[in-house]
Amino acid sequence: MSLLSVDELTVTFGGVGRKESRAVDGVSFEVDQGQVVGLVGESGCGKSVTSLALMGLLPHKGVKVGGRAEFDGTDLFTMSPSARRDLRGSQMAMIFQDPLSSLNPVVPVGVQVTEILERHRGMKGEAARKEAAHLLDRVGIPDPTRRLKEFPHQLSGGMRQRALIAMAVACAPSLLIADEPTTALDVTIQAQILELLKELVDQEGTALLMITHDLGVVAGLCDQVNVLYAGKVVESAGRRELFAHPTHPYAHGLLGSIPRLDSPRGEALKPIRGSINDRIAWADGCAFAPRCDRYEMGCLTGTPPLTEPRAAGHEVRCVHPVLDDAKAEEVPA
């Protein structure tokens, strides 16, 4: 059985007096023990909202969460708030994009780490401090005993993200959710952090739900990749399968539109036209249709179902999937 299984998750904002907007529109995926699963998409695709809903960190007012999410066999959305709090931080932990704003600026890093140890692992005083130093050491922070006494602003961006990871793994969680953990960092620091995450997964068997917009990061890190568009999974496959045969026109277009360091120069990029604002409601048809080169009338008859047009386990939500890579390029823009 999977560690985390999300089934038809919906998150709706607004309500009373205001127009409702559905940020997550029926997202389903599973994360197994020790697996790295990617949620990929652009801003506004609902990837961050999904992670916040799973962690129970969405505001209560004006937000409706629907669907099911089972963690280790228990339903996250029906459990009591206190049980959820205990779970969060010990069994599930999250790493955020901006390490500076996720750390309390007026409390030394050490206190923030020991707090977690005291709360979730019942450690006290010297023992907790020792363990905290060990944790900082574990995530590659040099001179951990000195760093424990420092405030977040005294650490560099990379160090802060490491400290945040140390806090997240303090209780050896079985699931780590990382929301754009390297977006705010420079590439050389990003490489360090990704390396660290890989080690955690490989050595501790932690499952990782990686939320990012960077397809490069996904290609090197994730076992299973879910591509989100306008609040729905439009393609889901193993990373090799997905990158070798992107089948949804969005995923296909996305891969064709990013400049690659290793691609020959002078080759023009093939952009996807329009922006995320050019969309239609899923109820009317495929939300990507207005930007799609392969759009046909058939795309406008309700939400396209997830099918497996290419290979088993490679799910695509499209009526006219890209099955022949060469042919796809012939379609006029």
Next chain:
Amino acid sequence: MSLLELDGVKVHFPIKKGVLFDRTVGHVYAVDGISLKVEAGQTYGLVGESGCGKTTLGRSVLRLVDITEGSVVLDGTDLAKLPGEEMRRFRRRLQMVFQDPLGSLNPRQNIESILSEGMVAHGIGKDQEERREKIKSILDKVGLPSNALARYPHEFSGGQRQRIGIARALVLEPDVIICDEPVSALDVSVQAQVINLLEELQEELGLTYLVIAHDLAVVRHISDVIGVMYLGSLVEEAPSDALYAEPKHPYTKALMSAVPVPDPEVEDQRERILLVGDLPSPANPPSGCRFHTRCPWAQAERCSTERPELRDVGGGHRVACHFAEEIAAGTLKLTAGEVVSATREGVEDAPPTLPEQAERAEAAVAEAEEAEEAEKAVKAEKADTVEAADAPEKADTAEEKAAEPLEAGKAAEPEPRKAVTTEKDATTEKDAKDAKDAKDAEAEKAAEAGKAEKADEAV
């Protein structure tokens, strides 16, 4: 002659303190001596990480920040010496596209007003009618509908806003457009639209670009020549393809190896050079080579004392590294940092502990003490390798720098020949050794290492 020439440009920001009267207590060396040439009709790409001074350099070209020293020559005129009003008029020929498309557009002006602002300032166009015609033709060029004129910035999407920013630069018909992170604030699927637009406009209008970005893939895609910046200075400059094919500066190597490629096949093969530590503060840059505190190949003495100049190594490839040739030839071994393969499976056979600097330093100090004896043996065996020759000095300065004792420690390894065969082997072996030695190291030495590390980090 090149269209735009920068010669020894320095921008130093004073750090001021004081209650009533400010006094200067130091400087931030944001740009510290940069010389480069941008040819007409070409694209010069400037890459570097945050804090390397690339944005400040871009602004200094337009004199939006004061140039401390050096010259910026556009078409024979030295901008650094132009008086205020003349500079203002000269700005027509140099335009800028900004990173944040929303922030760089006045939220209270409509598009027509934004686009005519520059023309009014330079007296282009007789009346509003004439200007409007011109604006309409430019809007068409950048792919915006002409009914955009009466609308306001917040009514557009990110990509459209960046098109407005480009249009604003274009209406003045500039010679050079400086693009400061033109796509980094945009969604992935929209970035390509803007990149293509910039390329099309260049072809159609013969524009010259100076593109400043942190994304190496984007810069490589659109640039003819690429300059790599680190801590206020250029460390390497080469034609785009040459730089990609063979990066010569250690920093460029590390930077390039750190960029993830959206292709699992490539990712699984790719080796990454992991740098140790973070960017030093530009207010207190390291002595000698700015990069020596993080350089995987840093050598004792020379790297920390003598600042390397950009020198031509053939084919228009300029590099600021004393040991570029040795590194290219593989005769120099890694002294810090590590090379890891990108696969997750590959990591499994790495040592259980992480590449911590402190631990490394501990190990290094422990090794440094043995270095003197060992060095003799090594010298006898392999007198021709660079590191063996350098070993005595390294042992001397071992206590001062964490990176150097490491190097000395390396020399003590019994089989240096094997270590240089492949970088990966060298690292794995070194790490294993580090981990073992670290365990043996006494607490006293650990404290010492900590001190050395602190001195290093204090920067």
Next chain:
Amino acid sequence: MSVATKTDKIQRLAELAATKETSTGDSLWREAFRRLKRSKMAIVGAVVIALFILLAIVGPYIAPYSPTAQTWRGEVFPNRGEFVGMRPENWFGLDHLGRDLFSRFLVGARQTLLVGVVATLIGLTIGFLVGGLAGAFATLGGERGKRVDSVIMRFIDIMLAMPSLLLAVSIAAVMGQSLTTVMIAVGVVQIPVFARLLRGSMLVQGSSDYVLAAQSLGVRKRRIVVSQIIPNSLSPVIVQATLSLATAIIEAAALSYLGLGNPDPAIPEWGVMLTQAQRFFDSGAPMMAVYPAVGIIITALGFTLLGEAMREALDPKLRG
């Protein structure tokens, strides 16, 4: 399955996407106004203010009696604690001199509004000039400009450091006791508030990218200040002006209360009425104080509500 033509396809798509076409070409000001109209707080505030202004305009004409005529003098004996409360011919009762309180209240509204508006205008105008000048020097004046700015701001700091009431009292002491004194005193106290606010706001806008963009376009500095920086710095100042109207009325009342207001008892003003009432507050006529006090509180509340609503409407971060 019929083969759809290309135009059919595009049309159908446009239909589905058209529902959220909202581009109207509205400026931020107009958008803010639209938001303001939807805010309940703004509506309540505006209604209160409108009533107040209406009262100030028509008050003197609808007052049933003369505000100065001591018509019922023979019925009121302050020494003995005998007052006249509400009754059919005098809705608010009589004051200590036998004058109709309702008439005085109606007529007094005009003076009160005048004090509030004029005082705020004095503070706003001078504060705007000083703050705008400092802000302009600080943002685009270079090294020398920064020095000019710090001289101006130290001066403003000194003004701010003085207790406002003390400042007002000293101004009143120099200029003598009159309504003008009260207006000037209250206005002067507001100067540093407006100056600091505008300068601070200009500094933020001055470091924004669009100002840098205007500079790189070669727009003249003076024009950048006037057409780019100042329009974007106005929102907090407008909000503060609304809120200041409320405090100005209260402060003017306080000064009148201290006896620095209009010495002419013939002209009623809510602050003055409050001052006069305080002598009799615990000797038989608390209601005499209640009417002007409630009037001041409700008016101040009205301005505060509108000010808060404007703050919300103008804040671009809340733009949705």
